[in-house]
Amino acid sequence: MSEQGDDGARPMAWVLGRLIESRWTLAAATVAVAVVAALPEPGWLVPALAIAGVAAVAIAAPRRMVVGRSREADRDGSDPLDGVGSRDLAAAVPDPMILFDAHGVIVHVNPAAVVAFGQLAPGMALHLRFRAPEMHALIEGVLADAATARAIDYVERVPLERVFRVTASAVGREDGLLALVFKDQSEARRIDRMRADFIANASHELRTPLASIAGFVETLRGPAKNDPSAREHFLKIMQDQTGRMARLIDDLLSLSRLEMKPYARTGTPLDVRGIVDAVVDSLGPLAAESGVTVERRMPDNPSWVSGDRDELFQVFENLLENAIKYGQSGGRVEVEIVPSATGARDGVQVRFRDYGPGIAEEHIPRITERFYRVDVESSRSRKGTGLGLAIVKHILTRHGGWLDVHSAVGSGSTFTAHFPPPTSAR
Numbered sequence: 001m002s003e004q005g006d007d008g009a010r011p012m013a014w015v016l017g018r019l020i021e022s023r024w025t026l027a028a029a030t031v032a033v034a035v036v037a038a039l040p041e042p043g044w045l046v047p048a049l050a051i052a053g054v055a056a057v058a059i060a061a062p063r064r065m066v067v068g069r070s071r072e073a074d075r076d077g078s079d080p081l082d083g084v085g086s087r088d089l090a091a092a093v094p095d096p097m098i099l100f101d102a103h104g105v106i107v108h109v110n111p112a113a114v115v116a117f118g119q120l121a122p123g124m125a126l127h128l129r130f131r132a133p134e135m136h137a138l139i140e141g142v143l144a145d146a147a148t149a150r151a152i153d154y155v156e157r158v159p160l161e162r163v164f165r166v167t168a169s170a171v172g173r174e175d176g177l178l179a180l181v182f183k184d185q186s187e188a189r190r191i192d193r194m195r196a197d198f199i200a201n202a203s204h205e206l207r208t209p210l211a212s213i214a215g216f217v218e219t220l221r222g223p224a225k226n227d228p229s230a231r232e233h234f235l236k237i238m239q240d241q242t243g244r245m246a247r248l249i250d251d252l253l254s255l256s257r258l259e260m261k262p263y264a265r266t267g268t269p270l271d272v273r274g275i276v277d278a279v280v281d282s283l284g285p286l287a288a289e290s291g292v293t294v295e296r297r298m299p300d301n302p303s304w305v306s307g308d309r310d311e312l313f314q315v316f317e318n319l320l321e322n323a324i325k326y327g328q329s330g331g332r333v334e335v336e337i338v339p340s341a342t343g344a345r346d347g348v349q350v351r352f353r354d355y356g357p358g359i360a361e362e363h364i365p366r367i368t369e370r371f372y373r374v375d376v377e378s379s380r381s382r383k384g385t386g387l388g389l390a391i392v393k394h395i396l397t398r399h400g401g402w403l404d405v406h407s408a409v410g411s412g413s414t415f416t417a418h419f420p421p422p423t424s425a426r
């Protein structure tokens with residue numbers, strides 16, 4: 001029923017739409033006919049026929065701006081773009097955009113461009129604001145030949161270095177207006193650089209033990225061929241180096257697995273007391289070997305955290321291992337579980353406090369970066385890969401938590417893993 005009704009209404013709406021579209025023509029024609037009618041004895045038939053004729057022409061006339069019209073516009077005769085100014089359109093563009101004329105003088109600047117480049121007023125010459133030769137060449141080029149859009153990479157150095165892909169093109173066809181649109185590529189460049197650094201670091205970390213193994217193989221086949229004690233010594237070093245390579249590969253695989261699903265929060269509520277206990281027990285031999293006593297401070301009641309048992313084990317193991325390795329000189333490490341306060345938005349915290357040399361302030365923001373080590377040699381001699389805290393940070397993020405580091409040179413460090421309340425408790 002309703003479909004039939006719609007079908008009947010459609011031709012009517014279409015005719016109405018066309019009449020509205022031609023309203024100015026119609027108005028003009030009506031006035032003309034009214035004037036004719038005002039003449040002495042013109043008769044009414046002639047003007048009425050004239051109006052009908054003009055209406056028929058208006059309906060049959062070829063349509064303006066058919067391209068880009070929406071079905072909505074066809075239906076009710078109004079164009080959704082009517083009343084939208086070019087300033088509104090420019091403001092809706094999220095990238096910086098500058099409109100300029102055939103003399104290279106700024107005509108309009110959208111809000112994103114003001115944010116990116118500060119005060120740029122209409123009337124200002126473009127080449128005074130953008131002095132880089134490549135920008136001059138781009139502007140000159142598009143002024144000379146507006147029909148060809150062109151693009152360059154442009155680096156804005158102050159106040160922060162940002163890299164833009166800048167496109168210059170004509171706006172419309174005949175009005176002599178041109179546009180510069182700036183696409184910020186800084187983030188993409190940063191990620192590219194990080195990827196390149198990561199590959200360089202990983203290759204370097206693998207190449208060092210490999211070079212050492214290759215050197216010892218050569219020695220064992222040559223000068224140390226008939227020296228059983230040297231052979232034993234070198235084989236032991238080679239074993240350590242292969243262990244280091246295996247650890248590095250395990251850590252890299254762990255990281256890439258975590259990065260594939262950075263926000264996958266899964267898991268059932270777990271009592272972290274059991275996990276922390278297991279970690280302290282498993283690192284007992286390392287603590288004994290390092291002359292470090294590990295003190296546990298656990299609450300009597302369960303401390304619930306939603307998550308993956310193995311991943312949480314990895315977090316606590318990394319943090320306790322660091323506290324023992326790097327805080328060895330303090331002779332003591334405290335492991336404390338701080339339960340969630342009733343009604344608090346924060347959940348459980350697990351804290352590792354050592355009394356070692358501490359970490360200088362400038363290193364603290366960087367220690368969770370991949371391969372970052374405060375003292376490369378000391379980390380390597382302790383079989384560190386520099387990936388431990390990067391993995392900790394990833395796992396905590398996956399669990400909706402975060403890592404907090406407090407340290408002062410000479411008085412040790414406190415690493416705290418914060419967790420949100422378990423899903424069922426929220």
Ligand SMILES: Nc1ncnc2c1ncn2[C@@H]1O[C@H](COP(=O)(O)OP(=O)(O)OP(=O)(O)O)[C@@H](O)[C@H]1O
Nearest residue numbers: 322323326367373374375379384385386387388389
């Ligand atoms: N408790 C700590 N006290 C002093 N320095 C620390 C402590 N924990 C970490 N660091 C510093 O932060 C760096 C990065 O630690 P991270 O755990 O990421 O790597 P690593 O221990 O060198 O290697 P991995 O954990 O992969 O075996 C360490 O090399 C060390 O310099």
Ligand SMILES: [Mg+2]
Nearest residue numbers: 318322388389
């Ligand atoms: Mg570590």
